[in-house]
Amino acid sequence: MTFDFDAVLDRRGSMSLKYDSAVKRGKPADILPLWVADMDFSTADCVKAALTRAVQFGALGYSEPDESFHAALRAWFARRHDYGVETEWLVQTPGVVSALYTAVKALTEPGDAVLIQSPVYYPFTAAILDTGRRPVTSELVLSEGYYQIDFDDLTAKIRREKVKLFILCSPHNPVGRVWRRAELERLAAICLRHGVVVVADEIHQDFILAERRHTMFAKLGRETENITVTCTSPSKTFNLAGLQLSNVFIANKALRKAFRAEVTLGGYSQPSLPGLVACRAAYTEEGQAWLEALLAYLRGNMALIRDWAAAWPEIRFIEPEGTYLAWFDCRGLGYTADALTETIERKAGLWLDDGRIFGPGGEGFQRLNTACPRSVLTEALERWRSAF
Numbered sequence: 001m002t003f004d005f006d007a008v009l010d011r012r013g014s015m016s017l018k019y020d021s022a023v024k025r026g027k028p029a030d031i032l033p034l035w036v037a038d039m040d041f042s043t044a045d046c047v048k049a050a051l052t053r054a055v056q057f058g059a060l061g062y063s064e065p066d067e068s069f070h071a072a073l074r075a076w077f078a079r080r081h082d083y084g085v086e087t088e089w090l091v092q093t094p095g096v097v098s099a100l101y102t103a104v105k106a107l108t109e110p111g112d113a114v115l116i117q118s119p120v121y122y123p124f125t126a127a128i129l130d131t132g133r134r135p136v137t138s139e140l141v142l143s144e145g146y147y148q149i150d151f152d153d154l155t156a157k158i159r160r161e162k163v164k165l166f167i168l169c170s171p172h173n174p175v176g177r178v179w180r181r182a183e184l185e186r187l188a189a190i191c192l193r194h195g196v197v198v199v200a201d202e203i204h205q206d207f208i209l210a211e212r213r214h215t216m217f218a219k220l221g222r223e224t225e226n227i228t229v230t231c232t233s234p235s236k237t238f239n240l241a242g243l244q245l246s247n248v249f250i251a252n253k254a255l256r257k258a259f260r261a262e263v264t265l266g267g268y269s270q271p272s273l274p275g276l277v278a279c280r281a282a283y284t285e286e287g288q289a290w291l292e293a294l295l296a297y298l299r300g301n302m303a304l305i306r307d308w309a310a311a312w313p314e315i316r317f318i319e320p321e322g323t324y325l326a327w328f329d330c331r332g333l334g335y336t337a338d339a340l341t342e343t344i345e346r347k348a349g350l351w352l353d354d355g356r357i358f359g360p361g362g363e364g365f366q367r368l369n370t371a372c373p374r375s376v377l378t379e380a381l382e383r384w385r386s387a388f
């Protein structure tokens with residue numbers, strides 16, 4: 001099978017958040033958008049064919065996952081992550097961000113402390129603040145271009161702030177770490193010791209670029225599984241965010257009951273039919289073949305960035321082990337954070353994510369979404385370099 005990731009899709013005028021919202025968000029109309037984690041590739045053929053069949057059939061009423069859907073989930077998680085998911089563990093939400101809000105509301109009380117590791121995907125903080133909980137931040141430590149967990153800081157904060165819930169980002173957006181098993185085991189031991197429930201946001205779990213496997217947090221053992229809410233979705237892997245389906249696995253009955261009750265309180269009942277159809281089609285061997293080809297392409301994009309960054313010593317490319325997001329330490333340029341973003345947007349005509357939105361540790365950094373055709377990435381990098 002061959003796949004054409006070089007094809008450039010003109011997404012303008014397709015109600016795309018990435019392409020059609022620049023002016024509304026105060027950016028120049030012709031800016032090249034490499035910000036939100038949304039890929040510029042047409043999704044896998046098997047997904048498109050399944051959606052086409054469903055639309056042609058024409059019955060688009062209320063839907064519910066059936067055994068064929070559960071079988072696809074089981075096969076995917078067994079094959080890719082060596083993890084056995086059980087049918088009754090599944091609770092579906094219209095997205096992972098929705099699942100984060102649901103988990104915070106269901107599993108903590110207003111005023112409770114919720115731990116995150118910054119810099120981190122900004123809706124983590126929003127889910128905590130918007131629901132009247134208290135964010136407790138343990139900053140990741142950047143040393144020699146590599147991010148590590150400060151376990152002493154994290155443990156001290158869990159104790160001092162009486163943390164109830166920990167939202168883990170694994171793999172980590174934006175720093176690109178694929179946590180090693182030993183790191184996750186240490187986190188699990190700390191959480192078990194201090195009665196902390198873990199929401200593991202594993203939406204990027206299929207994007208492993210380094211020679212390494214992703215370890216699902218709940219897979220570490222029965223005890224850990226029992227304190228974990230695992231958030232997954234085919235939406236990043238196959239670029240299906242617009243179909244609004246995520247699969248949350250909760251082995252612990254009491255946690256699942258509380259989470260499900262909160263989903264119900266939000267008035268959400270049936271998952272999206274296109275979401276179900278697309279997920280079932282994606283989680284197949286055909287979907288897997290597309291994904292493997294995509295990963296090879298993304299590794300090529302990372303190599304391009306590596307070479308580009310090597311010739312520009314003031315910029316440090318934090319090469320991701322996972323995700324398709326590139327994180328750049330731009331502090332060496334000597335710009336203020338405002339001037340940095342202003343120059344990238346106005347002079348280079350590029351829309352990246354300013355590191356400050358990811359919280360403490362993000363100032364002076366920029367995040368670039370590399371999931372685009374190589375010609376687009378090349379143009380972006382050239383524009384960026386020449387603007388400075």
Ligand SMILES: Cc1ncc(COP(=O)(O)O)c(C=O)c1O
Pocket residue numbers: 036037094095096097098121169173201203204233235241246
């Ligand atoms: C870590 C993480 N969680 C969740 C999401 C969004 O998930 P959803 O679109 O399913 O709400 C993203 C998207 O970038 C993400 O990076």
